[in-house]
Amino acid sequence: MPSQTWVVVGFLLLVGLAAQSVEPASSELHPVEIRNPPLLGKVDSGLRDASGVAIGIECATCHGPSGSAALASEGDESIHGEIALAHGALACASCHDPTDRTRLRLADGQAIPFAEVMTLCGQCHGPVLRSFEHGAHGGGRGHWDRSRGPFVRNNCVACHDAHQPAYPLVSPAPGPNDRFQPAAQNGAPGRHGAEEASEHE
Amino acid sequence: MSDVTRRTAIAGIGATLGVAAFAKVMEPVREFTKDLSLDQFLQRHYRELSPEDIQGVLRRIEEDTLRERGARVQVADDKPIPGVQFGYALNLSVCNGCRKCAEACHEENNHDRATNQSYIRVFEMEQGSLDFEHASATYDHAVPAPGKYYMPVQCQQCDDAPCVSVCPVEATWKEEDGVVVVDYDWCIGCRYCEAACPYHARRFNWTKPEIPAEEINPDQGYLSNRVRPQGVVEKCHFCLHRTRRGKLPACAEACPTGARVFGNLLDPESPIRWVLANKRVFVLKEELGTRPRFFYFFDS
Numbered sequence: 001m002p003s004q005t006w007v008v009v010g011f012l013l014l015v016g017l018a019a020q021s022v023e024p025a026s027s028e029l030h031p032v033e034i035r036n037p038p039l040l041g042k043v044d045s046g047l048r049d050a051s052g053v054a055i056g057i058e059c060a061t062c063h064g065p066s067g068s069a070a071l072a073s074e075g076d077e078s079i080h081g082e083i084a085l086a087h088g089a090l091a092c093a094s095c096h097d098p099t100d101r102t103r104l105r106l107a108d109g110q111a112i113p114f115a116e117v118m119t120l121c122g123q124c125h126g127p128v129l130r131s132f133e134h135g136a137h138g139g140g141r142g143h144w145d146r147s148r149g150p151f152v153r154n155n156c157v158a159c160h161d162a163h164q165p166a167y168p169l170v171s172p173a174p175g176p177n178d179r180f181q182p183a184a185q186n187g188a189p190g191r192h193g194a195e196e197a198s199e200h201e
Numbered sequence: 202m203s204d205v206t207r208r209t210a211i212a213g214i215g216a217t218l219g220v221a222a223f224a225k226v227m228e229p230v231r232e233f234t235k236d237l238s239l240d241q242f243l244q245r246h247y248r249e250l251s252p253e254d255i256q257g258v259l260r261r262i263e264e265d266t267l268r269e270r271g272a273r274v275q276v277a278d279d280k281p282i283p284g285v286q287f288g289y290a291l292n293l294s295v296c297n298g299c300r301k302c303a304e305a306c307h308e309e310n311n312h313d314r315a316t317n318q319s320y321i322r323v324f325e326m327e328q329g330s331l332d333f334e335h336a337s338a339t340y341d342h343a344v345p346a347p348g349k350y351y352m353p354v355q356c357q358q359c360d361d362a363p364c365v366s367v368c369p370v371e372a373t374w375k376e377e378d379g380v381v382v383v384d385y386d387w388c389i390g391c392r393y394c395e396a397a398c399p400y401h402a403r404r405f406n407w408t409k410p411e412i413p414a415e416e417i418n419p420d421q422g423y424l425s426n427r428v429r430p431q432g433v434v435e436k437c438h439f440c441l442h443r444t445r446r447g448k449l450p451a452c453a454e455a456c457p458t459g460a461r462v463f464g465n466l467l468d469p470e471s472p473i474r475w476v477l478a479n480k481r482v483f484v485l486k487e488e489l490g491t492r493p494r495f496f497y498f499f500d501s
Contacts, residue, residue: 127500134472134475134476135472136462136476136479136480138459139454139457139458139460139461140454142448142449142454143448144447144448144449144463144464144465145285145447145465146447147447148446148447148448149448159457159458159459169343169344170297171343172300172342173301174300174304174317175300175303175317175338175340175341176317176318176319176322177315
């Protein structure tokens with residue numbers, strides 16, 4: 001009888017241990033981190049610090065409560081003439097809080113920090129926000145399995161320029177040079193040279 | 202007397218020619234074995250190797266890479282994670298054809314530099330068409346071009362994979378997490394699989410891949426991105442040396458448009474499951490019945 005009891009106790013202990021070792025993996029998930037661009041809510045001064053990192057100017061430097069600069073639709077040529085608005089019919093104050101330039105402002109008047117820009121953009125871009133919230137827009141880096149590591153996501157303005165949100169044209173990375181797909185277009189020399197490539201066309 | 206001399210002479214010439222011809226015939230074999238050690242020649246099929254055998258093979262590959270290429274690498278043998286079935290989805294509405302995915306694959310997976318090889322081929326096609334015959338994979342102009350859309354194609358990790366069933370030596374098979382892999386040390390280079398694949402997803406190493414030692418990715422896997430020998434077939438393996446450790450594949454991390462969604466099909470909370478349930482999704486060449494693990498979708 002005592003031996004049987006020990007077997008049962010041992011079995012229960014084993015089950016308990018197994019449950020313990022499984023549980024942390026499922027319950028302790030690494031976070032989803034949102035990557036903010038380095039100059040979020042700042043103006044690029046065009047200067048770089050000693051390590052090459054862009055130096056940003058806080059909006060409140062000029063537009064602070066005591067600042068006098070206006071928040072007009074036209075950019076101020078002196079400091080951020082590069083801000084050319086090409087975002088529908090929006091004006092600065094559509095998104096920026098005119099009374100506190102360190103924050104953004106929702107359509108209902110609620111001020112939010114720059115890091116919560118997704119909420120702001122989602123006011124108009126609802127389907128995109130829905131996709132983003134389900135991990136189907138915006139990409140990311142790190143881990144698909146958050147029991148092993150974090151998933152680092154982009155916020156809207158990490159990829160899109162809020163003032164000109166249309167994705168720009170880019171030069172593609174070089175194409176393949178393999179024997180079936182010689183670089184034929186634009187006379188780019190393939191592995192067998194441009195002449196043979198044009199024969200394959 | 203003269204008859205005998207003539208007979209001897211002809212016999213001598215015949216023997217010489219015979220030896221020379223035999224040497225000539227055997228020449229390719231000698232050249233072939235130059236890069237092939239006896240251990241490698243006698244190595245068994247991956248799935249017949251004991252855990253100790255595999256460790257020995259991994260160490261041998263590391264030593265060979267150091268000796269032949271001057272690169273210090275770690276070759277691992279990551280196994281499928283129980284309860285995980287990999288799936289991949291790609292958003293055609295946002296892909297802009299920048300080929301960053303192909304570039305990342307090229308670097309991650311130790312592809313031959315001269316051919317700029319990659320497991321991903323990005324096709325530029327007319328909007329409103331899906332015609333690979335009139336598509337371009339070698340476009341070289343600013344993207345996205347007006348009127349065009351872009352479709353990256355890599356191994357679709359089919360559940361009913363034609364490439365697997367045609368292999369005469371079982372050098373390629375489907376793993377438990379859905380990834381179709383190749384044992385590069387078992388492949389005989391017949392290229393049946395390359396011909397069988399409807400997605401043109403397999404690549405053949407016509408030459409010995411050349412990569413500068415400092416550019417070799419040292420984080421390698423036996424069934425994935427270790428530097429392949431000449432004369433074998435290779436293919437996308439969903440970066441299993443990364444994904445079986447919970448990480449995203451290199452192409453997913455490299456995509457600047459966020460078009461790529463990777464994850465576990467068995468996890469109902471995963472982004473890929475949300476895509477499959479909520480987006481307009483299709484698979485390539487569905488009519489062939491290959492049942493791909495790779496899905497394409499649109500935003501609207």
